[in-house]
Amino acid sequence: MKILITISFLLVSLGSIAQQEITTEESMDNLFEEWDAEDHPGGVIGVMLKDELLYAKAFGEANLTHGVKNDTSTLFNIASISKQFTAMGIIRLHEQGLLDIDDEIQKYLPTIPHFQEKITIRHLMHHTSGLRSLHGLVEMAGWRQNDPRTTDDLFRLMEYQKELNFAPGDEYLYCNTGYMFMARIIENVSGQDFISWTKENIFEPLGMKSTYVEEDYTLIVEHNADSYHSTKNGFKKSIPFWGYHGSGNGHTTVTDLLRWYNNFTHPQKGWEKAFELLTTQDTLNNGELNTYAFGVQIDSFMDYRRIQHGGGIGGYRSFACNYPEADLKIVVLTNFSSSDVRGKVEAISEILLERKSPGLGQHEWLEMKVLPRNLTKFEGSYWNDEKSFSRKIYLKNDTLWYSRSSENESALIPCGEESGLFRMNDGNHFKVKFDFSGEKKKMTVGYGESDAGSFEEYMPSIPSDRDLSKYVGEYYSPELKVTYTFVLEKFKVLYAEQIRLGKLSARWLKKDIFQVEWPLSDVRFEYNEFGKLIGFRASNGRVKNVWFEKVESK
Numbered sequence: 001m002k003i004l005i006t007i008s009f010l011l012v013s014l015g016s017i018a019q020q021e022i023t024t025e026e027s028m029d030n031l032f033e034e035w036d037a038e039d040h041p042g043g044v045i046g047v048m049l050k051d052e053l054l055y056a057k058a059f060g061e062a063n064l065t066h067g068v069k070n071d072t073s074t075l076f077n078i079a080s081i082s083k084q085f086t087a088m089g090i091i092r093l094h095e096q097g098l099l100d101i102d103d104e105i106q107k108y109l110p111t112i113p114h115f116q117e118k119i120t121i122r123h124l125m126h127h128t129s130g131l132r133s134l135h136g137l138v139e140m141a142g143w144r145q146n147d148p149r150t151t152d153d154l155f156r157l158m159e160y161q162k163e164l165n166f167a168p169g170d171e172y173l174y175c176n177t178g179y180m181f182m183a184r185i186i187e188n189v190s191g192q193d194f195i196s197w198t199k200e201n202i203f204e205p206l207g208m209k210s211t212y213v214e215e216d217y218t219l220i221v222e223h224n225a226d227s228y229h230s231t232k233n234g235f236k237k238s239i240p241f242w243g244y245h246g247s248g249n250g251h252t253t254v255t256d257l258l259r260w261y262n263n264f265t266h267p268q269k270g271w272e273k274a275f276e277l278l279t280t281q282d283t284l285n286n287g288e289l290n291t292y293a294f295g296v297q298i299d300s301f302m303d304y305r306r307i308q309h310g311g312g313i314g315g316y317r318s319f320a321c322n323y324p325e326a327d328l329k330i331v332v333l334t335n336f337s338s339s340d341v342r343g344k345v346e347a348i349s350e351i352l353l354e355r356k357s358p359g360l361g362q363h364e365w366l367e368m369k370v371l372p373r374n375l376t377k378f379e380g381s382y383w384n385d386e387k388s389f390s391r392k393i394y395l396k397n398d399t400l401w402y403s404r405s406s407e408n409e410s411a412l413i414p415c416g417e418e419s420g421l422f423r424m425n426d427g428n429h430f431k432v433k434f435d436f437s438g439e440k441k442k443m444t445v446g447y448g449e450s451d452a453g454s455f456e457e458y459m460p461s462i463p464s465d466r467d468l469s470k471y472v473g474e475y476y477s478p479e480l481k482v483t484y485t486f487v488l489e490k491f492k493v494l495y496a497e498q499i500r501l502g503k504l505s506a507r508w509l510k511k512d513i514f515q516v517e518w519p520l521s522d523v524r525f526e527y528n529e530f531g532k533l534i535g536f537r538a539s540n541g542r543v544k545n546v547w548f549e550k551v552e553s554k
Contacts, residue, residue, distance in 0.1 A: 027351050028055060031344055035059040035334075041228045041235060041315070042070050043334030043341075046254035047348065048262060050327045056254060062225035062335065064235060075210060075224045075251045076333040077240060078318040079311030082213065082250030083179050084260075084278060087125055087295030088202055089186045089194075091274050098189050101125065108185040111155065115164055121185065123168045124178035125294045126282050130164035133542035134176040134247070139519035140543060141480040142500045150215075151180055151244045160479050165544040169285040172292055173542060176247035179295075183246025194245050206268060208259060211252040215245045224251065225335040227315030238337065240314035248313055254331050261322045261329045264307050279307060301346060302353050310342055317341045326353060368414040372398040378412075378420070378434050382443045382455035388513055388522035388539070391455060393443070402432060402445075463508045468494045471506075471514075471525060475535055475548035484520065484548065496520055 028045070035042035042060015046053065058070040093099045099108065101121045106112055115130075123129035134154050141157060143149060154177060165173060183194045190197050195213045203211045214221070217240055228235040242249065252260075267275045278294045291298050296307050301323075308321035319341040320331040330348050332341045375395050382391050392403040393412075400412040402424060412422040412432055420434035435442040441457040468488050476483045484496045486506065494506040496516055504517035512525040521540035528534050535549040 024351065025055070028348055029057070031347050032057075032059045035339070039064055039067075039235075041225075041334070041336035043076070043332060043336075043339060044070055044072055044074055044254040045333075045344075045348070046072075046258045046329075046331045047352070048258045048329040051262065051266060053255070053258065060335075064226070064228065070225060070335070072255065073210070073223055073253055074333075075221065075253055076318060076335060077214075077224075077227070077248075077311075077313055077316040078250050078252055078257065078320075078333065079248045079313035079316060080176075081257070081309045081311040081318055081320055082245075082248050084295030084309060085198055085202060085213070085250055086179050086182050086186070086246045087278060088274060089198060090121060090125070090182050091277050091294065092201060093186065093189055094277075095274065099185070105129075105181060105185070108188050109181060111159055112181075113159065113161060115162075117164070117167050119168050121182065122282070124175075124182055126290055127172050127175050127178060127292050128169050128282075128284065128290065129175060129178050130166045130168050130170070130173075131158075131175055131177045131181075132161065132165055132544070132546075133174070134180065134244075136519060136540045136543035137177070137480075140482070140538060140540060140546060141477075142482050142498060144500065146239070146241050148241045148243055151184065151246070154180055154244070155184075157480065160481065162479055163545065163547070165542075167285070171284065172290050174292075175542060179247035180244055181246070206260065206263065206271070208252065208256040211250065211256045211260075213245050214249050214251055215243050217241065217243060217249075221251070225316075227313075228336045229315050230336060230338045235336065238315035240316070242313060248311065252333075254333055257320055257331045257333070258329050261307070261320055261331065264322045265324050265327050301349055304353060312337070319345045321345060321349075323349070323353070328352060370414040375400045375414075377436075378441075380441060380457045381460050382441075383458040383509075384453055384455050387453070387541075388509065388524065389515055390458070390460070390509055391443075391445075458510075461508075461510070463492065465492055467511075468492060468508070470533060473553070474551040476551055477546055477548045479546060483551070496523075 032042070032045065036059045040060050041064065042058070044058045045055065047055040056072045058072050058074065060070055062068045062070045062074050090099070090101060094101050099121070103121055105119050105121060105124065106114060119129045119131070134149065137157055138149050138153060139145060158177070186197060187194050195215065198213055227238045227240065229238045263271060263275045264279065278296055279298060281293050281298055282290050284290055296309050299306050299308065304323045304325050306321050306323055308319070310319040315337045316335055317337060317339045318333045322329045330345050332344050334341055372395060378400055379394050382393065394401055394403065400422065401409050402412050403409045411425040413425050415421055415423050422432045424430040424432065430445060430447055433444050443455040445453045445455070465488070471486050471494065472488050474483055474485045482498065484498050486494060486496050488494050496504045496506055498504070504520060506523070507515045509515050514523045515521065516523050519540050520538045523536050523538050525533055525536045533550060535547060537545040537547055539545055
């Protein structure tokens, strides 16, 4: 069943919302036409203006095996959008005087070790704690990507941690660990399990009758959509093997989530201060404003302030936002991984919002014709020192290519009014900008200025067998209780081996720096003051500088 509350005859003239023509409904429908193909998963879309539901429509199938269609009552796992529910739980306990968000976390989590710097609940809220994040941590410890993982697994590992990614407050780095900690804090303070507490204290009072938190993915729940990954051979089931809560695993409908986001502009009685606190931003230790508030991201789109969050787990993808100035709420929930939900929400926004200033929209690009001979100057190898990885830019068949590996490349399309600006032709709206003003060519890559990665041109070197042989040996991490063995085979093939993960190829990037297959990723070998190799530090994104000490041969 598909339900549409038509806006065909609705002419909206309220402030920032553009007057709508009869084609508005069709324009939004067209964005999701591909989702409605036979044997194709899809999703549900909802749009609310002020307190009125303007558009609610379902596309595609919730279950491909039995041909069950999505409808507007279908439940989806919204993954990290659930974080704002956890943040709200902390706020309600803070309002009741049962905790203080500036308390040190060990006050409520006594088994977590004290680090050199104090970590507060506020740090957990803002992703500035410096704690290592769950998924990268457990996988570096030997979990396979489809292994179940629970809150208890996390706590066992965290009790052995001796170091942080960075000093609390120094940086923003998205961290699932912090929100799982907050769920346990809610349980320890309230004396009630997190699932029932959130139902009784958040969802039911706010009228979110279909919303719940799940930690057992084996349960059968009526009206839940199955999730899928797209492959060359069609869709395959994608099962989220993650049995935890706090940082994810909330399930809801599009109407419930719109009701929640409506509270940011029309809070229910008694919830005014709580929803205001959710949008509280803070500054880093260097004074820079952190755009991540309490479980929600604060940014702008088309010059409108936006309260938003996205989520992804298994094949589920979700994105929801509120434009307070326009009093416009948009939610897209899907059950397949290649759905580009953020792009869909922003495309809807471009249909409904009046542009505050002239210029191109977020997804509109002024493409330029550039002669192939003028593209050669961008070719080269570029190094990101912060994250220790390289990218190759090369010209082939009159097209400039951005190469992560031989199997993972994106074409670069010249655009903009300035030379050196490109967009990736992969549907993700990433931009690539080159700068030749310094001694070395530089490249920045990102969705926007705030998330740009910086690269500098470098000359890759080729190691000899002698260069590689010194890394051979066993390395043990006391924080993860796991050993990796580096082995050198013929033809300069170095790999790291772990009993559960098998062989992980190690690619030389620079002297003592390797790109190893996940989960080690960035590996940097270290030496003592006498020049003896003593171990390496491994980083894989949200886990930084885990120490592995070299085991001396007997």
